[in-house]
Amino acid sequence: MSQMQRRVLGVDPGLTRCGIGIVEGAIGKPLRLVGVGVILTSPDAPLEQRLLQLEGELEEWIALQKPDVIAVERVFSQHNVRTVMGTAQAAGIALLVAARRNIPVVMHTPSEVKAAVTGSGRANKAQVAEMVKRLLNLEVIPKPVDSTDALALAICHIWRGGGNSKIAEALKAEKSRLSKLVGK
Amino acid sequence: MSQMQRRVLGVDPGLTRCGIGIVEGAIGKPLRLVGVGVILTSPDAPLEQRLLQLEGELEEWIALQKPDVIAVERVFSQHNVRTVMGTAQAAGIALLVAARRNIPVVMHTPSEVKAAVTGSGRANKAQVAEMVKRLLNLEVIPKPVDSTDALALAICHIWRGGGNSKIAEALKAEKSRLSKLVGK
Numbered sequence: 001m002s003q004m005q006r007r008v009l010g011v012d013p014g015l016t017r018c019g020i021g022i023v024e025g026a027i028g029k030p031l032r033l034v035g036v037g038v039i040l041t042s043p044d045a046p047l048e049q050r051l052l053q054l055e056g057e058l059e060e061w062i063a064l065q066k067p068d069v070i071a072v073e074r075v076f077s078q079h080n081v082r083t084v085m086g087t088a089q090a091a092g093i094a095l096l097v098a099a100r101r102n103i104p105v106v107m108h109t110p111s112e113v114k115a116a117v118t119g120s121g122r123a124n125k126a127q128v129a130e131m132v133k134r135l136l137n138l139e140v141i142p143k144p145v146d147s148t149d150a151l152a153l154a155i156c157h158i159w160r161g162g163g164n165s166k167i168a169e170a171l172k173a174e175k176s177r178l179s180k181l182v183g184k
Numbered sequence: 185m186s187q188m189q190r191r192v193l194g195v196d197p198g199l200t201r202c203g204i205g206i207v208e209g210a211i212g213k214p215l216r217l218v219g220v221g222v223i224l225t226s227p228d229a230p231l232e233q234r235l236l237q238l239e240g241e242l243e244e245w246i247a248l249q250k251p252d253v254i255a256v257e258r259v260f261s262q263h264n265v266r267t268v269m270g271t272a273q274a275a276g277i278a279l280l281v282a283a284r285r286n287i288p289v290v291m292h293t294p295s296e297v298k299a300a301v302t303g304s305g306r307a308n309k310a311q312v313a314e315m316v317k318r319l320l321n322l323e324v325i326p327k328p329v330d331s332t333d334a335l336a337l338a339i340c341h342i343w344r345g346g347g348n349s350k351i352a353e354a355l356k357a358e359k360s361r362l363s364k365l366v367g368k
Contacts, residue, residue, distance in 0.1 A: 047291075048283035051276055055284075075269060085259060088269045089276030092235055096277065099232035100239075107231075 004161060007034060009067035010154030011058070011094045012146045013075065015050055015086030016043055018058075018094075019146030022065050023136065023154035027161055033136040035065055036147045047086075051093055058097045070098040071157035073149070074107040108156050113149070116156035128152050188345060191218060193251035194338030195242070195278045196330045197259065199234055199270030200227055202242075202278075203330030206249050207320065207338035211345050217320040219249055220331045231270075235277055242281045254282040255341035257333070258291040292340050297333070300340035312336050 004026040012019030018039040025031035039057045041050035062070070072094045075087045091107075098105035111121035117131045129141045129148040135155055142148050188210040196203030202223040209215035223241045225234035246254075256278045259271045275291075282289035295305035301315045313325045313332040319339055326332050 046283075048279035048289050051280045052283040055280055084269075085272045088272040089279075092273030092276045093280065095232035095273075096235045096239060096280075099230075099236040105232050 005029070006068045006158060006161065007066070008154040008157045009061065009065060009070045010150040010152070010157065011070060011072045011091070012149040012153060013073060013087050013091035013094055014146060015041060015047075015054070015090050017144060017146045018054060018090050019144075019148070019150035020058075020061055021142075021147055021149075021151030021154050022061075022067060023151060023158060025155070025158045027159060030137070031135055031155060031158065033138065033151070035061075036142050036151060037061070038144060038147050047089075051089060054090055055093050055097060058094060062097065062101060062103070067103065069157060070094065070103050070105045071153045072098075072105060072107050073113065073153055074109045076109075106157060108153060108160070112160075113152050113156040116159050117152045125149075189213070190252045190342060190345070191250070192338040192341045193245065193249060193254045194334040194336070194341065195254060195256045195275070196333040196337060197257060197271050197275035197278055198330060199225060199231075199238070199274050201328065201330045202238060202274050203328075203332070203334035204242075204245055205326075205331055205333075205335030205338050206245075206251060207335060207342060209339070209342045211343060214321070215319055215339060215342065217322065217335070219245075220326045220335060221245070222328060222331050231273075235273060238274055239277050239281060242278060246281065246285060246287070251287060253341060254278065254287050254289045255337045256282075256289060256291050257297065257337055258293045260293075290341060292337060292344070296344075297336050297340040300343050301336045309333075 005024065006026065007022065007024045010021040020037045020039060022034035023031050024034050039054055041053050072091050075084065075091050095105055114123040114128055115121040118127050125145050129145060132148050132151045133141045136151065142151065189208065190210065191206065191208045194205040204221045204223060206218035207215050208218050223238055225237050256275050259268065259275050279289055298307040298312055299305040302311050309329050313329060316332050316335045317325045320335065326335065
């Protein structure tokens, strides 16, 4: 194992569904799926209870999985305003929980994640999910899509370890490895 | 003291400046200023550290002041997108801290607060600040404006205790009391 080997917990923030994906790996090494899941809170529950539940479940994931780093998707306010507020608050809770435990926390934009995993910042969700499946050597795509996004985020962070240039290298190496595996 | 007497901690959420105002009172009774202040976090600090600091200072206010209720301004995404994200996250932290301590937490919109305190949902900040000063029987307007907004929020909540109709009554009674006091 390289000393750059890291366990990254990716968080795709959301109030109704918050994706969690834990990946272990290092630049240029195969990646390993450690854990994946979704934290669900009820849209019918009071907002403060949803945030409290989210905090509790995030704490549990972190306590059990002991990530070295937490990667949170950077939220933008392009879409539905109501959703974005909840997403921003869910992201805030993830950042808070990380800071409280003194775990380094980083944010990546959706297009950084897409670019890291598929080579294109404009890849669609299905393409990201397919690449996550391949990169983690899984037989099926994890469900729901929030958890795939969280895994992609963790992979993105592992590959960004040494900066952007490393992503290109890692992507190239990984693509060559995969094309051998899938035989095309 | 009426049994409806309540101590309300108002939170005007913000990442750079989070206003705090604590008011004690009941519908139809004079209001009392218990405490007022602002939580400041540095725009230069990492977001997760700012959220952690905000959580810590909110916890301190609550531990010291033991409010019966926490009132948080409901955030809208009308203005600057960047600011709104931070505001939503600050509000989320306030809701979380309240829920964790099992303190009832409510949200009021800016126009509900303005209407409750001044009689007009379109009052400007100076009008709200002036009414807060009068209602709390202060000699000067608390500064900065974030803390005045937090006090207005707490007052709004005290008066909304029994629902919207009570606000109109309270406002009427208070206006009549004040016009006697200020002699006009």
